[in-house]
Amino acid sequence: KAGVTQTPRYLIKTRGQQVTLSCSPISGHRSVSWYQQTPGQGLQFLFEYFSETQRNKGNFPGRFSGRQFSNSRSEMNVSTLELGDSALYLCASSLALLAGEGDTQYFGPGTRLTVL
Amino acid sequence: QQQVKQSPQSLIVQKGGISIINCAYENTAFDYFPWYQQFPGKGPALLIAIRPDVSEKKEGRFTISFNKSAKQFSLHIMDSQPGDSATYFCAAREGSNYKLTFGKGTLLTVNP
Numbered sequence: 001k002a003g004v005t006q007t008p009r010y011l012i013k014t015r016g017q018q019v020t021l022s023c024s025p026i027s028g029h030r031s032v033s034w035y036q037q038t039p040g041q042g043l044q045f046l047f048e049y050f051s052e053t054q055r056n057k058g059n060f061p062g063r064f065s066g067r068q069f070s071n072s073r074s075e076m077n078v079s080t081l082e083l084g085d086s087a088l089y090l091c092a093s094s095l096a097l098l099a100g101e102g103d104t105q106y107f108g109p110g111t112r113l114t115v116l
Numbered sequence: 117q118q119q120v121k122q123s124p125q126s127l128i129v130q131k132g133g134i135s136i137i138n139c140a141y142e143n144t145a146f147d148y149f150p151w152y153q154q155f156p157g158k159g160p161a162l163l164i165a166i167r168p169d170v171s172e173k174k175e176g177r178f179t180i181s182f183n184k185s186a187k188q189f190s191l192h193i194m195d196s197q198p199g200d201s202a203t204y205f206c207a208a209r210e211g212s213n214y215k216l217t218f219g220k221g222t223l224l225t226v227n228p
Contacts, residue, residue, distance in 0.1 A: 004159070031214055033214050033215070033216075035216075042205075042218055042219070042220045042221060043160070043205065043207075043216075043218040043221075044218075045215045045216060045217070048213070048214045048215060050214075055213065055214070056213050056214065056215050058215070090159050090160070092159075092214075092216075094214060096214075104150075104162055104165070105150075105162070105214060105216065106161075106162070107152075107159030107160045107161065108159050109157070109158055109159045110159050
């Protein structure tokens with residue numbers, strides 16, 4: 001079974017631009033979570049989607065947004081990019097067989113975003 | 117506010133030795149504690165996880181020890197191998213939501 005895939009793997013943008021990152025969860029997985037990883041702050045939770053609904057949100061500004069499609073694929077968008085947004089953005093998927101039941105989260109390889 | 121504190125930041129052990137990484141948490145509502153391993157250029161991969169109703173869980177060379185009263189848990193890697201060299205993250209999760217709170221990570225180097 002294929003793992004979590006993220007596209008693109010690398011991205012270079014300039015300040016003020018916006019960016020969209022994509023995540024395809026493991027087949028059959030219904031929950032998708034997004035995390036930002038930086039050397040200084042480590043791994044920080046951005047948001048989680050289940051059945052096209054955002055169920056949980058971390059402490060990030062409104063410039064960070066996401067959505068989930070009916071096939072469970074998810075995208076996250078960052079508008080008005082800042083230098084500090086340079087990071088590895090990770091997506092994780094979970095089976096979530098029963099709504100509200102936690103289980104193992106499997107991470108993708110991430111998208112490395114560099115903001116110049 | 118750092119809800120999960122991890123130490124040490126880096127660790128060097130010899131091949132065959134025991135690697136020990138410690139984590140402490142503050143939120144008593146946390147009820148799921150996974151450890152992730154991350155190699156350069158890869159996403160974190162689940163190693164082993166524990167819930168607070170048990171004090172220890174072992175899977176191969178990896179053992180989690182859990183002390184609920186002290187709000188601490190640790191990862192022990194027995195017979196450490198150079199292939200174990202990676203960054204290890206402890207994490208915690210509350211209830212049935214999918215928000216993982218991570219420690220800052222430990223860079224483990226196992227010398228041959």
